[in-house]
Amino acid sequence: MGSAGAGLLGASVVSSGCGLPPNRQSETNVVVVIVDSLRKDHVGAYGNPWIETPNLDSLARESLRFTDAYPESLPTICARRAIHTGFRTWPFRDWHAPKGDDVWRYGWQPIPVGQATLAEILKGQGYQTMFVTDTLHQFKPSYNFHRGFDVFEFIRGQTRDAYRPHWTLDREKMRRTMAKVRGAMRQYSANTAGRRSEEDWFAPQVFTRSSDLLGAATQPFFMVVDCYDPHEPWDPPQKYVDLYDDDYDGGEPYTPSEGPSDYLTQRQLKRMRALYSAEVTMADRWLGRFLEKMEDLNLFENTLIIILSDHGHALGEHNIVGKPVQALWPELTDIVFLLRHPEGKGAGKTNDYYASTHDVAPTILGMLGIQPPEPMDGQDLSVILDRGKPESRDHFSLGYHNFVWARDEAYVYFSRNDGTKAKLYDVRVDPKMRNNRAADRPEVAKRMFEDYVLKDAGGPLPRYRTPPAFR
Template identity: 30%
Template sequence: MTRAVMVMFDTLNRRFLPPYGAEGIHAPNFTRLAERTVRFANCYAGSMPCMPARREIHTGRYNFLHRSWGPLEPFDDSTPQLLSESGVYTHLVTDHQHYWEDGGATYHNRYDTYELFRGQEGDPWKGHVRDPEMPPKVSRRAGKTVRQDRINRSYYPTEDLYPQTRTVSAGLEFIRTNAAEDSWFLQIECFDPHEPFVSYPRHRRWYREDGVDTGAEFDWPDYARVAEEPAAIEQARDEYRALLTMCDTSLGRVLDAFDELNLWEDTLLIVCTDHGLLLGERGWWGKNVQPWYDENIHTPLFVWDPRTARTGESVDHLVQTVDFGPTLLEYFGIERPSDMQGIPMGPTLAATAPARETGLFGSFGGHVSITDGRYVYMRACATDANEPLFEHTLMPTHMATRFAPEELRDAELVAPFSFTKGVPVLRAPARAGANPADFGTLLFDLLTDPDQRTPLVDDRLERKMATLLVEQLRAADAPSSQYERLGLPETGEVGEAHLLAARQAPRAREAAAALPTRERVARDAPGLLAPLGDLPAEAFDDPVVARRAPMLADPAFRRDHADASVYDLALTHPMITADALEAVGDVVRRTPARA
């Protein structure tokens, strides 16, 4: 028999897993998993974040160079569909709500059957006209998604009703129903431990006394700089740990089924994630705003292949998310489409040769990064404008909305790419969600600096890594606009003129500095905590403001953010660094207050 199971957890940070060296985490089933599988020490995600990663699993191609978050395109190969067309039954169980939003609605339909479990995060699930009661909380998050999340939580007061539990139960039902059948692939995909970090007392007890928090809730950090006190930071991490422990319990249920039904004999098992999460490290919460540091992009991966039956081993081979789809096709003996860039991991497990020499990763309009397993090169844009940038798509939707008409007014149909099967695509001007210029180009040596604290300035090494990056851009048939945005050659060799690390090093150093605490700002520059609308407009006419925080010099921006303070804006806008905040504080302090 030939069967396969993929268990995918969203936002699984490898640094919180015991098999990867974490301490103080109750996750016995991840330890048990590592004893039965091969643990990959050098797995990297590729296209970020959630749905771009899933598009990689389907297509075996990087996609962040051509478009942002969106559905499968009409020209995309889909691994589950290819399996199905070759006689392998495919089934998806998931509580990942992005599948039924505008930007994910073409993925689950590629499986033969699927079960979707509602209620995670702000999933528009249960309808309440009256606003729910909101508990005191540390996070500044507000709005429609937070309101809906609070409503959703009221429908799973006990663990058996929780979406993760129901998802895994459905997966186990499929396994038991089809245990005697051949040729099937099951994907058990859990949204957890993605935020909000909802768990139950029996999981929290490992980290918080009695498993109950009596103070302000902090299970959903803002995607922002850290401004909380150490106790609050640890509270949020404990909430993540508790949810991870709940995920470990679910993983144990799957492993129990493998033991009971002896699926180890003939069933491939892949346990993976899409990305990690910053939990206060580097002075940040979350992802997307900052470069894709190790905590977010260097992911856990466990694989059991019954053909090689390797257990309890760790391998250093470099692999990526784009390799998952090709791995499944190879396992079932199905030929890979020529457009797939991913490399099957099966032959890698059967031999000692590495599958790939480099791994490409990034998000649309952000840093474009590459690693060879030792060095990581994060290439920022060549200028602060971060342009040109275009969406290339035939499915103009964002995460939860369609493209607005104004986004399409200047769109045009352009020639096919090598992987669009002769189909032209729509090219539309785009804007990135974050500007990599705020952090600069970064180069790290993971052997001597595994926590990526000391960026290197080494022209010879940068040229080598930039050359590897250009090779991958060309292999991916990246649009010409990406080369121009990044300041890299579309043809020819990388030269001294293309290097950015030394030129952008001052920006990188400034971006790495932590903001002062709110208490210090209240003492030294209280005007930075006042709403923008209450501050004298003359302060923002000062050339220092225009130079150090140009967004504050824009009257329209100040009108749109009149209720926010400069400090609050600095938490979410990396352009306003600690040095810039101090400079703006000096200007505000010396500007006469309004009469």
Template identity: 30%
Template sequence: MNDFNVLLVTIDSLRVDCLGAYNESFSIDVETNNFDRFAERAAVFDSHYAGSLPCMPARREWLTGTQEFLWRPWGPVEPFDETLPAAIQRHDTVSKLITDHYHLFEHGARGYHEDFKAYEQIRGHETDAWKTTPYDLDPDFLAKLKGDDDPYDGKKKNNTNYARNVADFTEEEDFFAPKVFSRTAEWLAENQEWDQWFCYVDSFDVHEPFHVPEPYASMYTDEDPTDPELTFWPDYGPTDGKPSDADTETGPAEPGDSELSEREEEFVRSQFAGKTTMVDRWFGRVLDTLDEQGLWDETVVIVSSDHGHYLGDHGWVGKPLAPLYDVLAHTPLMIWHPESERNGERVEEVTSAVDVYATVLDAMGVEDVDHRHSRSLVPFLAGETDDHRDWAVYGYWGSSVNVTDGQYTYFHPCNESVDSYCYSAGMMNTVDWMAPPEPHLNAEPDSLPYTGSPVWRYAGPSHGRHDEPMLFDTEADPDQERDIAAERSDIVEEMQALLLEALADLNAPEWQYERLGFEPAPDAA
């Protein structure tokens, strides 16, 4: 195959069941005309799964090819990583990042933007520490945020950040997805003198808060979207309000934190659907520019997401300490390649988030880079092979480990009495809810199987998501409503063998086997 430009578009929290192209069954018929339009042109991967969760671990997979959750939680690019923009720029190719994903620039997440030739950050999403004014905030809007006008009110103070950041938003064009995708369209039109380019567009929408302007706020509901009793930013946790003893992105869940009435849940889903449609419409501007500039014949376009978002599904909201059902872990992947034999086809072959890294490098003709845990999809797209993966593994650091073969999804529990270990060259300060407590204590030198660089290893707790193995046949039961582990012990054994195969292939550390209740592989790290 020839060498091409690459446009990589990732859309945070985009649920696969909201996309018409995936023929899924979200409770609302969501308008996604432009994603569907792109899907008609592209190869659509039906068995694509997240790898390391949530936001920043997924980006380390995409940008460095590292299946990180077996070794590390949320954190920075490591000194021994070779990022996509760094590898590409060694080949005299320009790289550009356009994003409103403020976590890329946050404390504990350094290095993700620094190797790009140029980057643009659109400020203000979620709890981005951007504005300190206005002082007087609309109490009804704060109520919808579950916020408080006291800027020092602990957990809720971050919600007031968002209220201040968007206080002067009056038009649709002021919102985040319109800014991200309109700027992308402009960049594509302005930058065609380069011999070759890589553009990474990291849209934080459809991430919460699910705050959208009209017409989207009313598009899928008969409620008054300004009603202060109806939140568009529900807390993470179980919808029945039962307490959880595990940390979430907003802190420890408390009794009643995520308790939603049927009316409240329907409203939240309507606002998520509205935001999905807004993202879709502005993504359409990018497709229009590719048309207008005649870029399709020289550009590989990859569209994906890091994870979904529970909206009452299986009794959960957000990305809490819940089993990793497909609502969260089954993600969209659509790839247009000008020379692909698979364009316009549905693909059943299993693929994983980490495969984006090697695919981008191969599409651009960059050959002298270690793909680490990533497997390029270019040979599959070219029709050179019909096989790609037998498995995809996914999970959070220090939690259960999950595996799929494309039909069955198997959730393997962990032993909470066995510590997890984090390996890093310098990750002593990271996001507090993802890191081991006081990680500078009990640290000792160690090594990783995929790099010769020395690292520190330090202990942290394991957090179970379920007590027993769970098994679902996603062909017969796509909504994963019926756990068949007890009645299909034969399939459980097969999936455990597949998980062990994956752990051995990745050279997972010995303590992971102990934590998961397996005998360690002879050559486990």
């Protein structure tokens, strides 16, 4: 595995002795950690009793923990566009699918040129800006995720990244892989064939390199640490797998064949869940190393930390594995969202506001006393720390390709974006969403689609013709 980046840390962006820029009221550093595909129900701080996430749990005790957080849109690129800009990606109007990409999902496109990124705004305020990620979709310059960063380091080799030739793949690993998904593992197997120690896995690389940059950074700084794990494939070192499973001698379900889970036996499904859980624990361990570095540098006392995930991953709970667009149950939609204030405000408390990915940028700017160039779609959640209230959200809506989702305190609804294929769950009595009530409560489903989804979207939702390559 390797990395590609730009810029070296050196002299301060703002010369020493200069006063604060006129629009900045704080010398607070900012760290945003994005953990891809991390399910809320697989973190101890969110109630999981058996998966080991001691570092997330410890940080949660020092943070305001949002219990009802959701991405404003899925999947990877859509969620990150919102995080980096403060603007909603959904409802995917005027979408133009990028040419030559292997993902076709509504809203999956570069950050628009006219939208300022958080890094650009903070760089203009004298912040040193740094970005470390192994999330391969952000590597293309045309996607604009590097904009505003003095340093951006892209760690190569995840999933389908064409990093190494196929003929260098690890043949023993391919032999151990479940036959149904061997094709999906070929590129990844080649990319990771040279591993020799745990430090060569991706989460360790991301957090180690981020720790190195911390030691060289000039304050104030803004850092985004974007870790693609626990996104599939799930092949952590064996010591992590042994925490959750043993005595397995079948083909390894390192990655799912997205859709119905009926191709898996119960034993194979148990193994898949163990591999995912093991990957979560590995990512948590190396997050802990990063947090230890922050502590060694005495950064906790003057650094705002936000940790969140972009979405979850289905592991057979509704007879589905992967991230199909129609599978908008909690295992896919419910995300981790922690906000740690350097002065300890909100520490150990919870909040049920419908926090989301597009709230990250306005929250950071609000905390720092910086006005954005134009009003953002998201809310400043930092006001909650001082017993204030962001703009009321009595419901929340989101989009994933041609499906939509909405919830309020009583119901969760999702359907195609024209209202067909509707599902409705009364989460007051059915929090795991097992009993679809759309047929016997059609008036509720209609209300949620019309009053929540369509009103939030500003009218009927767009539909795009699927190209032949993706049919």
